[in-house]
Amino acid sequence: MGFYSFKNISPVAFYFASVLSFVLANVLKDKSLSFYYILLVLGLAFFFAGMLKRIRTKR
Numbered sequence: 001m002g003f004y005s006f007k008n009i010s011p012v013a014f015y016f017a018s019v020l021s022f023v024l025a026n027v028l029k030d031k032s033l034s035f036y037y038i039l040l041v042l043g044l045a046f047f048f049a050g051m052l053k054r055i056r057t058k059r
Helices: 003-008 011-027 033-058
Strands: none
Touching: 011 033
């Protein structure tokens, strides 16, 4: 499985995954600090992936 499946995902799905990971990061902040940082980075990655996808599809 390559990155071909990411071509069909809409930018809104990336934004939703970003919000979900930010919420999970805030819930798990007190329990595990390492998961907090991992989920924050993952949320940022999903956000920028959605933004890049949105920019590329507008052209």
